[in-house]
Amino acid sequence: MLSYPVIALNFKTYLESIGENSVRLAKIAEDVAKEHGITIIVAPPLLDLEKVVKEVEIPVFAQHVDPYKPGSHTGSIIAEDVKAIGAAGSIVNHSEHRLLLADIGMVLERLRENKLISLLCTDTVETTKAGAALGPDMLAIEPPELIGTGIPVSKAKPEVVTGAVEAVKKINPSVHILCGAGISTGDDVAKAIELGTEGVLLASAYVKAKDPKKVLSEMAEAALKAWESRRV
Amino acid sequence: MLSYPVIALNFKTYLESIGENSVRLAKIAEDVAKEHGITIIVAPPLLDLEKVVKEVEIPVFAQHVDPYKPGSHTGSIIAEDVKAIGAAGSIVNHSEHRLLLADIGMVLERLRENKLISLLCTDTVETTKAGAALGPDMLAIEPPELIGTGIPVSKAKPEVVTGAVEAVKKINPSVHILCGAGISTGDDVAKAIELGTEGVLLASAYVKAKDPKKVLSEMAEAALKAWESRRV
Amino acid sequence: MLSYPVIALNFKTYLESIGENSVRLAKIAEDVAKEHGITIIVAPPLLDLEKVVKEVEIPVFAQHVDPYKPGSHTGSIIAEDVKAIGAAGSIVNHSEHRLLLADIGMVLERLRENKLISLLCTDTVETTKAGAALGPDMLAIEPPELIGTGIPVSKAKPEVVTGAVEAVKKINPSVHILCGAGISTGDDVAKAIELGTEGVLLASAYVKAKDPKKVLSEMAEAALKAWESRRV
């Protein structure tokens, strides 16, 4: 099981994150995780997933998994294969890869069957309630209109974050809740944790940073400090 | 507001239900509703929706609505137009027209804004929990593998029905729960209500019946009788 | 069969085109068609299709048809029903309702079987070649980036229009070719015909016009004049 707080890094499929860059970015994340003693998850492009798994010891997630069992499917991502290559879990229903409600149910089941950790993305307080009811391991609320903007959800829409935190507590308190969209600095991460989340999901602020290590180290520090304050 | 129990008839798009047949089937349903004093909802093909609305006084539903506001959309079904032509509500996320989780949230909002009644379909106890959290007016659980088989969910998978009933009670007791798939006789309807539902959703057993009036009358009678027994 | 040139009006699903507005806009189009002796096609919202068919004598098209035969389909638009309510044809694969290549093949077959006229939309010279090979009755090339901009394809990308015209002539000369996207004035229509098309497909410039009759009359006049010049 993972320890919290968590920083989850979605590498997406930028020029800066495909091919060998995926390994480079994952190793930096591993360094920061070790130096600060914090859980950092990396989700490299699917084609680079196994390569990254082999190079780092932090949890590596797929960016997407299909709802199918192994069989006659072409171009699909099968949970059994995610497991076979050694990944730890998967993002589910990212706003850039939305799924049918019925398929989300099946994907979560497929991940559970394969002992893979699920990180479900939702977009509103309403769909967060629905998502929590489905029982993923983690859930990240990301208002899609803020993704990639640098305007952090934790500042622009704090009521969405607190609404989601409350909804999860009420519907299914065993789900760990993160938030995402526009998270760019240590401050944004601190604010997210102060609002009651257990971590953040981000992409471009890390992948496209001039100095990814510096950005991530600040986030790790801010996360741990905010976490500590909350416990007191 | 509707009175319960409810029999919801999805006309789908069979040869027996398109064009003028949609009016014929709706009028029979209206007769049975009046004779038995029971709520019967009809959902004719989209192209025949307005025609049916003009011919009967029972609630007429769209089979599907898109998540969009009025605007630059081609070939879409807009809640404002469903309202404009006088329909009462819409089926949402039928197993033959599955939606993204994010879109279900938006469709339900669009229906609420237009004072239209929502009947959300789900397929498992898990997705029923999620569906209940989204707060539709009605929710029908339909295991897709039983749709059109004549094997009633209320007999083949009673645990799915009772599981869904319990889930809805726990997550959002204001949601009215129906069940569907394989419902063909008065007995099936009675069993569904005995298991705790407030009605049924069916299609081919009515649309393709040799004597639709007879089939529906038996269902209406059985529904009311089972409902009465439950209240005692 | 239709006479050319053709002005095809996609009403989409604007507030200005749903419900009774669809009839109002269709009647204006009918007036212009009769006054100028030109073919004008109207494609009202699906929910308003039958109502419009009953009120005007010009060709009325669906905005979309699904690839299915009548049967167990919910919320779908079936060619047999389009025919049953008296429509003349359908738009296929509009940029706001894109279809799988395999489904386009089936939709065109379904329309042919029901003696309905097909108006296939494509987006590039390459997909226009593919579309022409599928043998629709009409084909409209619409670069999606220009739709709704008021920047006419006939002026902004004349090489796309002439490329499409040549491609259709070479691959399947029996297909009538239109162009669309950004068409707002009589001038735009004239230019489209001068480039070799047999008409235009437009939406907002008509639906959202302060004086739709004036706009459409100018287009009709310009179309006929350009057509006449081409024949000389």
Next chain:
Amino acid sequence: MLSYPVIALNFKTYLESIGENSVRLAKIAEDVAKEHGITIIVAPPLLDLEKVVKEVEIPVFAQHVDPYKPGSHTGSIIAEDVKAIGAAGSIVNHSEHRLLLADIGMVLERLRENKLISLLCTDTVETTKAGAALGPDMLAIEPPELIGTGIPVSKAKPEVVTGAVEAVKKINPSVHILCGAGISTGDDVAKAIELGTEGVLLASAYVKAKDPKKVLSEMAEAALKAWESRRV
């Protein structure tokens, strides 16, 4: 450039083809290719693609590529990444991963830009015409109803194969045409080539064979023999 005839092996995502099995099956294919001097393409599961590329010297294809350029996309397969990990090309629009017509146009462009070979799948003579017009390097016609049946298209529907061969010759003779669906034996392969194709696309007959090497060797031999006869 590839030499013809070609045997293309879609590994799909069977238990027998995911993880390390993908390498095992690819190495057998490489052995057969070298022994017989014939082009054999393998398309392993996406998660296993790079691993296979590193282990064999025959052309390795992705099973699917998305139409996007590198950027803010999650869970997508980007042509630049397919190239970066050393694959030679990609299957496009397989019947288990159908694409929008507009997206097929873009995927083929993305593959061309990255100097990757395209193998486009189509399902009927009509869509084969459309597919040929789009100019892929190779095109495989596969009637979906025969996939996985063991009933070879080359015997069950020879007219579909010859119709496709003629269509391609007429519309775009630079496209190499294969056929697929139900191909299980050397005889099926020979028949496919006798009908005018330049090779076959198959999956389960190889992946699920008790002795894949034997099956593939027979196919290679039959292909070369039929090819030789055709040249005479």
